[in-house]
Amino acid sequence: MIRIGTAGTNWITQQLVEALALSQQFTLAGIYSRHSETATAFATKNHAEASYTDYDEMLAQAKLDAVYIASPNSLHFDQAMAAIAKDISVIVEKPAFSNQREMIAFKAALAEHPNVRFFEAARHVHTPNFKAIETALSGLPTVQGASFTYMKYSSRYDKVLAGERPNIFTREFSAGALQDVGVYPIYVAVALFGQPSHVDLFPTLVETGADGKGVAILRYGDFDVTVSFGKTSNAYGLSEIYGLKETITIDSAGELTHVEQRAADGQATDLSQGDLANPMLPEVMDFARVLQAPDDPQNVRDYQRWLQWSLTVNQVLYSLRVSANLSFPADAH
Incomplete structure (x- = not known):
């Protein structure tokens, strides 16, 4: 099972969490929100292992394989960079980053962490x-x-x-x-x-x-x-x-x-x-198979295609x- 945490507790995070449950490929290991009551309520509703009001604390303690980032757009870059620095793969809600400067910097950091995978959550193209x-x-x-x-x-x-x-x-x-x-x-x-x-x-x-x-x-x-x-x-x-x-x-x-x-x-x-x-659900299943078998030839081709889409978008x-x-x-x- 893939251990995943979430940053954000809005409707799109709820829909993602429900898709994770349907996939039966993920364990919801952590919920992050700035507000304790919001994090606790979301974690309880979705049977998460733990809730956090400090994002870095979740990255350090929840033993994550991946984190889903659905915070306001301007926060995506810093949160994604913090995750890959700890070799945690990231699923970032679209649009992943604010501009070309952030995307270029993130791509360079991604190259320094070859075991990490980055997915932009463009659900409809999956x-x-x-x-x-x-x-x-x-x-x-x-x-x-x-x-x-x-x-x-x-x-x-x-x-x-x-x-x-x-x-x-x-x-x-x-x-x-x-x-x-x-x-x-x-x-x-x-x-x-x-x-x-x-x-x-x-x-x-x-x-x-x-x-x-x-x-x-x-x-x-x-x-x-x-x-x-x-x-x-x-x-x-x-x-x-x-x-x-x-x-x-x-x-x-x-x-x-x-x-x-x-x-x-x-x-x-x-x-x-x-x-x-x-x-x-289709994107969740796609992300799961790449995370579980990143070196499979078909998964490599699919991942590179999705990555190129994200860069171009x-x-x-x-x-x-x-x-x-x-x-x-x-x-x-």
């Missing part, structure tokens, strides 16, 4: 439905572009409208719509098409100075990918990949719960692979922000 999209894409005679949309109204935007500054809408925490929901379709684009040759971002800022929604253009030589994302409104339209006469349609570039391929006459073939018991997100002069305090460190 799902059977994503693999169905990859297979359908490989069968298209040509690709003429794509349009990916992911917009979900955030209840925390109500707090922004009330004059508050929730973490997810502040640049101080390396947050905003691009980092929170835009990363999902950006991940799909990078995983399917690779690194774009040029990117542009057109953000709409909210009262906190962070982006609440936006449109990104990723240029791939002879075609473009348009990404629409936001946390201040809802979107219900399909995401699409355009072939010549065929089109791959996706219900949401963030959820990937329903996938179809439409022929020239509009006839649809359902490519969906069924519902998941937990949307994070970080570069694309940073380049998009630069194009729009959208900076974070973390960029100046």
